[in-house]
Amino acid sequence: MKKEIFKPSREFAKDARIKNMCEYQELMDAATDDYEGFWGGFAKEKIDWIEPFKNVMDESNFPFVKWFEGGKLNVSTQCIDRHLGSRKNKAAILFEGDRGDKQSITYLELYYNVNRFANLLKNDFGVKKGDRVVIYMPMIPEAAYAMLACARIGAIHSIVFGGFSAEALRDRVQDANAKVVITADGAYRKSKPYMLKPVVDEAIKGETPVEKVLVVKRNNEKIEWHEGRDFSYDELIKDQPIECEPEPMDAEDPLFLLYTSGSTGKPKGVQHNQAGYILWAQMTMEWVFDVKENDTYWCTADIGWITGHTYIVYGPLAMGATTVMFEGVPTYPDAGRAWKMVQDYKISQFYTAPTAIRVLHNMGEHEPLKYDLSSLKVLGTVGEPIDPPAWEWYHEEVGGGRCPIVDTYWQTETGGHVISPLPGATPIKPGCATLPLPGIMAEIVDKDGNKKEPGDTGFLCITRPWPSMIRGIWGDEDRFIKSYFGDVKQNGRGVYFTGDGANYDEDGYITITGRTDDVINVSGHRMGTAEVEAALAKEDEVAEVAVVGRPHPIKGESIFAYVVMKHSLEESRFDSYEAIEKEMNEIIKKEIGNIALCDHIVFVPGLPKTRSGKIMRRILRSIAKGEEITQDISTLEDPSIVAKIAALAKEK
Numbered sequence: 001m002k003k004e005i006f007k008p009s010r011e012f013a014k015d016a017r018i019k020n021m022c023e024y025q026e027l028m029d030a031a032t033d034d035y036e037g038f039w040g041g042f043a044k045e046k047i048d049w050i051e052p053f054k055n056v057m058d059e060s061n062f063p064f065v066k067w068f069e070g071g072k073l074n075v076s077t078q079c080i081d082r083h084l085g086s087r088k089n090k091a092a093i094l095f096e097g098d099r100g101d102k103q104s105i106t107y108l109e110l111y112y113n114v115n116r117f118a119n120l121l122k123n124d125f126g127v128k129k130g131d132r133v134v135i136y137m138p139m140i141p142e143a144a145y146a147m148l149a150c151a152r153i154g155a156i157h158s159i160v161f162g163g164f165s166a167e168a169l170r171d172r173v174q175d176a177n178a179k180v181v182i183t184a185d186g187a188y189r190k191s192k193p194y195m196l197k198p199v200v201d202e203a204i205k206g207e208t209p210v211e212k213v214l215v216v217k218r219n220n221e222k223i224e225w226h227e228g229r230d231f232s233y234d235e236l237i238k239d240q241p242i243e244c245e246p247e248p249m250d251a252e253d254p255l256f257l258l259y260t261s262g263s264t265g266k267p268k269g270v271q272h273n274q275a276g277y278i279l280w281a282q283m284t285m286e287w288v289f290d291v292k293e294n295d296t297y298w299c300t301a302d303i304g305w306i307t308g309h310t311y312i313v314y315g316p317l318a319m320g321a322t323t324v325m326f327e328g329v330p331t332y333p334d335a336g337r338a339w340k341m342v343q344d345y346k347i348s349q350f351y352t353a354p355t356a357i358r359v360l361h362n363m364g365e366h367e368p369l370k371y372d373l374s375s376l377k378v379l380g381t382v383g384e385p386i387d388p389p390a391w392e393w394y395h396e397e398v399g400g401g402r403c404p405i406v407d408t409y410w411q412t413e414t415g416g417h418v419i420s421p422l423p424g425a426t427p428i429k430p431g432c433a434t435l436p437l438p439g440i441m442a443e444i445v446d447k448d449g450n451k452k453e454p455g456d457t458g459f460l461c462i463t464r465p466w467p468s469m470i471r472g473i474w475g476d477e478d479r480f481i482k483s484y485f486g487d488v489k490q491n492g493r494g495v496y497f498t499g500d501g502a503n504y505d506e507d508g509y510i511t512i513t514g515r516t517d518d519v520i521n522v523s524g525h526r527m528g529t530a531e532v533e534a535a536l537a538k539e540d541e542v543a544e545v546a547v548v549g550r551p552h553p554i555k556g557e558s559i560f561a562y563v564v565m566k567h568s569l570e571e572s573r574f575d576s577y578e579a580i581e582k583e584m585n586e587i588i589k590k591e592i593g594n595i596a597l598c599d600h601i602v603f604v605p606g607l608p609k610t611r612s613g614k615i616m617r618r619i620l621r622s623i624a625k626g627e628e629i630t631q632d633i634s635t636l637e638d639p640s641i642v643a644k645i646a647a648l649a650k651e652k
């Protein structure tokens with residue numbers, strides 16, 4: 001790792017919203033001195049309230065915290081209507097399809113499209129405030145309209161990433177008790193059509209809360225049609241009125257659910273509410289990306305993840321920016337696709353995941369040089385730590401050595417960035433998320449809440465509630481309390497624990513060391529080991545299974561599974577271990593989706609367990625990494641198993 005520190009250039013800093021570390025410190029001090037005054041001030045300034053709030057924060061029922069109570073707003077008007085004065089003809093969304101088809105949608109057009117969509121949901125589908133609507137869509141503008149239409153009428157959307165399988169979709173639909181699913185026939189990837197609607201058909205087969213399915217046409221492939229249940233968006237949208245009165249929402253009404261993996265098998269429906277979420281989405285957009293009026297901003301995430309929610313749709317639109325939405329993959333048809341888009345759209349801020357950077361780097365060291373990338377001002381990364389070679393390449397080859405890289409640390413639960421450099425202020429150290437954003441009381445502590453010394457790894461916590469904090473796990477209060485506030489206490493009260501380990505350096509900068517729970521980060525996607533194990537255990541021949549993460553040069557981590565079979569190969573119905581591996585990955589595809597495929601499956605005679613039956617995952621992680629086992633294994637029920645597993649794993 002280069003020990004260099006990269007200071008913001010004077011030229012950039014001069015026009016930045018936060019121009020230097022003194023300004024950063026002033027904001028931090030303002031939050032420390034008067035926390036409610038700090039947040040209340042920004043909430044008044046940034047949000048177009050229908051009715052003003054009476055109370056900034058109420059934490060009397062901690063961890064169930066309320067922000068901006070008494071206030072009424074509508075997130076779709078915050079994102080659209082209020083821009084119609086000066087930004088009516090400004091592009092809100094610039095869409096590029098996989099095959100290069102383009103659409104530019106102005107704020108006025110967005111207004112009409114969202115209003116029509118909202119009327120369709122309200123009048124034709126009978127969707128009411130508080131109803132849950134599942135969105136299972138490709139990256140097309142209608143996905144953003146769907147989100148904003150839900151927000152307009154007060155419905156709670158729950159987007160399920162289009163790569164999830166029918167089973168995974170079914171679980172999420174059932175858990176949210178959704179009565180409507182919005183989908184598309186399919187879309188395009190690498191010029192080829194792929195399908196979504198058949199997955200929905202499968203997911204809601206049999207008993208289901210879903211009454212209606214709205215289908216957007218994208219690839220025009222043939223699909224099954226269930227009369228009375230399936231409706232064509234393209235037909236219904238035509239006759240909808242272009243005005244839909246926005247529903248005045250309480251600041252603490254739910255805005256959306258987004259399911260994410262935890263350390264148990266069942267995904268958690270993370271709930272975000274209206275005002276606090278949109279406030280922080282907008283503030284972080286402004287501070288961290290420093291987007292200016294004439295900038296064009298591109299985040300390559302998918303709307304199925306929190307990054308897509310906050311930094312493709314809600315954040316950029318709340319601040320009135322132009323956001324690029326891309327259906328395809330940045331490496332298709334060639335390694336120059338992303339850079340050509342940067343050139344063509346004159347992208348100012350480019351935000352992507354380290355995995356994508358590594359892939360692009362691998363495909364062409366000097367590929368970016370073939371394009372004019374001089375429009376770039378800020379580069380961003382998200383989702384996983386960025387390693388030095390990827391950082392240096394991104395900085396030099398993509399950013400021409402002149403763009404600050406904002407390494408944004410955050411989570412589905414935090415709603416928006418919580419630790420990140422400010423591009424005009426923070427001296428950047430490669431691979432380091434640097435400092436908490438103003439207003440975020442992030443600390444690295446031990447179990448009792450004592451702050452760690454520089455160099456010592458501890459639990460990364462946020463010790464005071466903040467506006468965009470997770471409000472609950474849908475339908476499971478106990479799990480919410482236990483998952484986030486049960487591990488670390490400070491002054492006798494549980495504090496929000498991120499699940500990540502981290503350490504301070506001598507300057508108080510924060511480096512994330514990774515999850516401390518059984519969550520694996522594959523290509524920036526969060527996978528619960530328990531979820532993968534539960535899927536693999538569905539194979540009849542499997543007696544026991546344990547899954548761990550193994551460092552991977554491109555994906556960050558890959559999934560490594562240890563499997564104990566019920567019978568020997570000869571006694572099983574398979575004729576080779578390869579056949580079992582294939583079958584097991586088929587199960588993963590069916591139960592979860594391709595994102596959870598196991599790169600390595602090793603068949604072992606047993607798992608390293610303590611006498612009380614607990615699997616020692618630390619040992620399995622070390623074996624997967626090819627490390628010498630230095631841990632004490634004498635407490636294992638059968639210490640000899642470790643050498644046997646290690647020998648078998650060595651071949652993988």
Ligand code: PRX
Binds near residue numbers: 409411521
């Ligand atoms: O482990 C951290 C890692 O991603 C987790 C959050 O995953 P998810 O909720 O899916 O949201 C991803 C996009 C925000 C965190 O607990 N993570 C996220 N950003 C970083 C990171 N690890 C290191 N550096 C980051 N910048």
